[in-house]
Amino acid sequence: MNFFSKQKRRLSLNKEALLFNAGSMFDYFALFFLISTAIEKAYNRQVPTYYEYGFIAVTLFSWLLGLPYEWKLRWARYVGVIYVLSMVLILCIYLSIGLPS
Secondary structure, three states: OHHHHHHHHHHHHHHHHHHHHHHHHHHHHHHHHHHHHHHHHHHHOOOOOHHHHHHHHHHHHHHHHHHHHHOOOHHHHHHHHHHHHHHHHHHHHHHHHHOOO
């Protein structure tokens, strides 16, 4: 009886890990779309809206504020730094497009 409960728990943990990894992949896809949208706007010289500036700025600040809590785990530290640098890159691209020359 004890063997089956351990095996069931192990299967449950594998499903949780699979869902977590799938969510992480979707997070990276979303980040890719944000970066590709910024690059497309820069290529076409489309000025971003204030909502886009606000979204990127709020997302950047939320990741910056959450970074100290993720600093304990190495993989979380890397993910946090990747997201912060990506948001800084997007914000720089948007500012380079939107600022008057």
